[in-house]
Amino acid sequence: MARAKKEIIPLGWDIEDAAYAGGYTAVCGCDEAGRGPLAGPVVAAAVILPRGCDIPGLNDSKKLTEKKREALFDVICDTALAYAIAEASAEEIDEINILNASMLAMRRAVEALKIPADFALIDGNTSRGFAIPTQTVVGGDAKSPSIAAASILAKVTRDRMCVDMDAAYPEYGFAKHKGYPTKVHMDAVRLHGPSPIHRKSFLKFLDEDN
Numbered sequence: 384m385a386r387a388k389k390e391i392i393p394l395g396w397d398i399e400d401a402a403y404a405g406g407y408t409a410v411c412g413c414d415e416a417g418r419g420p421l422a423g424p425v426v427a428a429a430v431i432l433p434r435g436c437d438i439p440g441l442n443d444s445k446k447l448t449e450k451k452r453e454a455l456f457d458v459i460c461d462t463a464l465a466y467a468i469a470e471a472s473a474e475e476i477d478e479i480n481i482l483n484a485s486m487l488a489m490r491r492a493v494e495a496l497k498i499p500a501d502f503a504l505i506d507g508n509t510s511r512g513f514a515i516p517t518q519t520v521v522g523g524d525a526k527s528p529s530i531a532a533a534s535i536l537a538k539v540t541r542d543r544m545c546v547d548m549d550a551a552y553p554e555y556g557f558a559k560h561k562g563y564p565t566k567v568h569m570d571a572v573r574l575h576g577p578s579p580i581h582r583k584s585f586l587k588f589l590d591e592d593n
Contacts, residue, residue, distance in 0.1 A: 394442065394528045396435055398520060402502045403434060407516075411465075411500035412529025413489045416444070416537035418481050420562030421572070422555070422581040423548055424470035425481065427488035428536035429496055429503070431464045432529050438462055441531050443524040444538040456539045459532045466532075467495035468540050477584045486511045492533075506530045552578045564588075 402410045415427040432438075438459065444452055460466060469491035471484035479487070490512055493503050502516050506523040523530035542561055549558035555571045555578060562568070569588060577586055 394526065394531055396528060398504060398527045399434065399529055407502035409498055409500045410502045410504065410529065411493060411496060412504045412527050412533045413493055414506040414524055414530050414534040414537055415485045415488055416541045418485055421564050421568060421585045422473065422562040422578065423544060424472050425476060425485050425488050426468065426470045426537045426541040427492040428466065428468045428533040429492035430459065430466045430529055430532040430536065431496065431498055431500060432462065432532060433464055436462060441528055443531055444534040452535050452539050455535050459535060463532065465496045465498035466536060467492045468536055469495055473580055473582045476582050482509065504530055506534065548580060
């Protein structure tokens, strides 16, 4: 018996519409990718979509295949009124911790929008230091079209970075595991030592080995 395909429920505009009903005129969604990996930056994106627009297949980036994310990346960029992608480096992550670095990357993305946002929907339960009013949305990338769009831009951008990282440091296998702490990745760090793009604060397993 063939397995039924999992239905992807279209995202609704209730969260954005509530912000617009409150008097805001440029509502952006914001999300990040790359909090868990051992190496590379954390990447964030901010997106202002035309109100009520329909992008077929738009959903949480984690629920989509790589091929679908790549296709939606271009559609989102073509459809958005404004979008921006920013990052916080591995060095910044080590200096201020991953949560603060994620907030920094998201603030940078929002501030880089060519159309200034006056309200930001932030995926998750934390919002710090934004110059405009914000609303946190837990699981927002599966609830808000704007956040879902941002999640795809951030995820695709970081995955592409990992391909470049793999070319620069092929001994670690970044193109396959995207920097996440797989056994293959951790064993490569044990064998070769950390690369310049590894997050030193994420390599405590090396101390535990001794």
